[in-house]
Structures are given as structure tokens and as C-alpha cells.
Amino acid sequence: MKEGKVQDFVITAVSKPSKGEAGKTGDWRSQTPVIDQDKCSQKESCLLCWLYCPDGVITREFPLEIDLEYCKGCGICAQECPRKAILMVDGRDPSCQ
Amino acid sequence: MATSAAKLLPKEEFILPGTRSCAACGLMLTYRHALKALNPGKTIVAVPASCMTVLHGVYPITPVKVICINNPFGATGAAASGIAAGLKALGHDDYTVLAFAGDGGTYDIGIQALSGALERGANFLYICYDNEGYMNTGTQRSSASPAGAITSTTPILAKLQHKKNMIGIIEAHRIPYIATASPAFPLDLFDKVRTAKSVHGSRYMEVHAPCPPGWGFPNKDLIKMGKLAIDSGIHVLYEIKDGVFKLTSRSLNLAEKGRKKSIAEYVKGQTRFRKINQDQIDYLQHFVDERWSEFVQRHHRTD
Numbered sequence: 001m002k003e004g005k006v007q008d009f010v011i012t013a014v015s016k017p018s019k020g021e022a023g024k025t026g027d028w029r030s031q032t033p034v035i036d037q038d039k040c041s042q043k044e045s046c047l048l049c050w051l052y053c054p055d056g057v058i059t060r061e062f063p064l065e066i067d068l069e070y071c072k073g074c075g076i077c078a079q080e081c082p083r084k085a086i087l088m089v090d091g092r093d094p095s096c097q
Numbered sequence: 098m099a100t101s102a103a104k105l106l107p108k109e110e111f112i113l114p115g116t117r118s119c120a121a122c123g124l125m126l127t128y129r130h131a132l133k134a135l136n137p138g139k140t141i142v143a144v145p146a147s148c149m150t151v152l153h154g155v156y157p158i159t160p161v162k163v164i165c166i167n168n169p170f171g172a173t174g175a176a177a178s179g180i181a182a183g184l185k186a187l188g189h190d191d192y193t194v195l196a197f198a199g200d201g202g203t204y205d206i207g208i209q210a211l212s213g214a215l216e217r218g219a220n221f222l223y224i225c226y227d228n229e230g231y232m233n234t235g236t237q238r239s240s241a242s243p244a245g246a247i248t249s250t251t252p253i254l255a256k257l258q259h260k261k262n263m264i265g266i267i268e269a270h271r272i273p274y275i276a277t278a279s280p281a282f283p284l285d286l287f288d289k290v291r292t293a294k295s296v297h298g299s300r301y302m303e304v305h306a307p308c309p310p311g312w313g314f315p316n317k318d319l320i321k322m323g324k325l326a327i328d329s330g331i332h333v334l335y336e337i338k339d340g341v342f343k344l345t346s347r348s349l350n351l352a353e354k355g356r357k358k359s360i361a362e363y364v365k366g367q368t369r370f371r372k373i374n375q376d377q378i379d380y381l382q383h384f385v386d387e388r389w390s391e392f393v394q395r396h397h398r399t400d
Binding site: 013045 | 103106110113115116121126153154157158159160320
């Protein structure tokens with residue numbers, strides 16, 4: 001058997017982890033979530049949007065922020081928010097409204 | 098002790114944003130919380146050709162921070178057995194081997210390899226995410242699709258047969274831990290994966306993962322649909338630990354309070370059931386009711 005690390009003599013295709021494997025998935029969006037920080041409970045006992053986001057693009061620190069570069073705009077957070085603090089607005093970028 | 102709040106889950110994300118999976122993917126939500134429950138630094142995942150391969154990305158980039166081996170469609174059980182045997186030979190006892198396959202790769206194509214591995218008692222956790230069809234290749238019928246569902250291979254009559262009782266087959270292998278879960282109840286899912294991680298031997302979990310494009314409901318209703326599946330009894334949350342059957346979470350509440358929703362309400366929101374008629378709804382309702390009363394009886398028997 002050869003000496004050294006396995007990687008030195010075994011040739012395999014190994015992928016490396018990185019953000020944005022499918023590009024900026026925010027481009028997929030047709031509706032954008034906007035958080036109303038006044039309506040949000042700002043309590044750790046809620047965090048339902050964070051819990052239910054399939055892509056995990058919502059931060060867990062308050063005030064909550066959504067990574068719009070990668071948010072696919074599915075709208076689960078807006079649907080599940082018990083205080084209706086997240087609103088889905090048409091378009092990819094809420095600042096262009 | 099059951100996890101009671103979202104804040105108790107680990108903060109770190111093991112799936113980096115910008116994956117190839119669809120918006121509102123039930124599988125991804127499942128995988129996200131399953132990885133939180135495991136220790137991804139000490140986990141090796143075996144994945145067959147499925148939506149999971151798509152999620153895991155195209156060479157040379159992957160969005161998932163976990164060691165993963167892509168294996169042929171029918172070989173998930175065999176691949177996971179091999180990894181477990183290799184780890185044992187090298188003396189790495191602290192690793193968890195996770196096999197993560199869809200319903201096609203479990204119920205149909207992968208059943209031989211899985212059954213063989215369970216019979217040998219291979220030391221791995223097998224999670225089947227059941228989206229009730231071959232969703233990655235274009236919504237073909239699988240033996241997990243429910244009766245009455247339109248798929249691309251049952252476009253006219255809808256599927257006539259009921260879903261296969263996979264858990265019954267798994268149970269016949271007498272493995273130490275079997276559980277069902279749903280991404281609509283992530284805390285319950287998290288707890289079950291944690292429990293499964295602590296058990297030695299073959300472990301099997303089945304997760305009912307709603308698929309918005311395949312089932313035909315709006316993306317935003319993913320959680321609603323997952324909850325409705327539990328409330329109507331089409332999917333039941335339970336665990337079987339060393340042969341002891343227990344209903345858990347929402348299904349336990351339902352058994353105690355007895356306010357189960359009807360199948361008609363469940364099928365209404367999904368376009369895959371657009372051709373279902375009253376006879377078929379009754380057929381499905383009868384199947385679900387019968388199974389539900391069996392589960393409740395079993396739960397009380399082992400109380």
C-alpha cells in the first residue's frame with residue numbers, strides 16, 4: 001500500500017460546499033417577503049418563520065432579516081406568521097415598488 | 098423530553114442557501130431539521146438518484162456541509178451497509194450513517210437492498226422522504242402514491258391501488274427503531290431523528306414530505322398541507338421503539354380528542370386529485386379510517 005493521505009492516490013470527484021450552488025436563487029422569485037418589524041413579536045418563543053423556511057434564509061436574531069439574494073419567494077413565512085407581520089409584495093425587489 | 102420551542106434547535110445551518118431544489122420543498126425542510134438533529138461533522142449520507150441528488154448539487158459545488166456519497170438508485174441500503182461496515186473496520190464508532198432516499202428509491206426500486214440491510218441489522222439510519230411519486234423525473238406513479246391521484250403514468254383513470262404498507266414490511270424485520278414524521282411538525286421530526294441517532298442497529302424513519310409542484314397546491318400552503326395530512330389521518334405520526342407502539346405529537350392529540358378531518362377536505366386543495374369522484378373518496382376514507390382505528394388500538398394496547 002502507498003504511503004500518505006487517501007486523497008493523494010485515490011482519484012474521485014469530490015464537491016466542495018459553497019453558497020449559491022444553483023446561482024442566485026433570489027432570481028426565481030415573483031413575490032418578495034417584507035417584514036413589518038412593528039408587527040413582529042420579536043420574541044424567541046415564536047420564530048415560526050425561521051423554523052418553517054425550507055431554505056433557511058431567515059436569520060434567528062431580532063430584528064429578523066431575510067436573505068433576499070437567495071430567498072425563492074415561496075411565501076411560507078408570510079402564510080405561517082401568527083401576527084401576519086410578513087407581507088408578500090409583487091416583484092423581485094421591494095425597493096423598486 | 099420533547100423539544101418544545103424553535104429556539105432550542107441548533108442555530109447553525111448545514112444547507113447553504115442557493116440550492117437547486119424547488120421553492121417550498123418539503124424534502125429540504127425535512128433534511129434541514131434532520132441535519133440539525135445529527136452531528137453533520139460526524140455523519141455520512143448515502144443518497145440515491147432522486148430529488149436529494151438535485152439538492153446536493155452539481156460537481157464541483159455542493160450546498161450541503163456533510164459528507165455524502167451518491168449511489169445507484171436501487172443501492173441505498175447496500176451503500177449504507179458498506180459505509181457502516183467500513184467505519185466499523187476502521188474503528189470509527191462515533192459516526193452516524195444516514196441513508197436518505199425517496200419513496201421510489203425505498204418502496205419500489207430500493208426495497209431489495211433495504212430489506213437485505215435490515216435483515217443483517219446494518220448499523221444505519223434510513224430516512225425515506227415520501228413525496229408520493231417520482232417527483233424528480235416528472236410525477237410518475239410510485240407504490241407510495243395514494244389511490245385517486247393523477248400522475249403522469251396514470252393520467253386518465255387516476256391511481257386505483259392504495260399506498261403500500263411499507264412500515265408493515267419494515268416492522269417484519271424486527272428492527273429496534275421505526276418512526277414516522279412530517280416537516281409540518283419540525284420539532285417532532287427533530288426529536289425522532291435525535292432518538293434514532295442514539296439507537297444502535299438498523300433504524301427506519303418515514304417522513305411525509307408534501308411536494309407543491311407534484312401534488313398541485315400553492316407553494317405557501319406547504320405547512321398547511323402537511324398538517325392537513327396528519328389531521329385527516331392520511332399520514333400518522335408514531336414511533337415503534339423495540340416493538341412498543343406509541344402515537345406522538347399531533348396524532349396523539351387527535352387520538353385523545355377525536356376530531357379527525359375528512360379526506361374530502363384533504364383532497365380538495367390538490368390538483369392531483371382533480372378527477373377523484375365520490376366513490377373514490379369513500380374508498381380512500383374507508384382505508385384511512387380502518388388504518389387509523391388499528392393505530393389507536395395498538396397505541397392503547399401498549400399504554
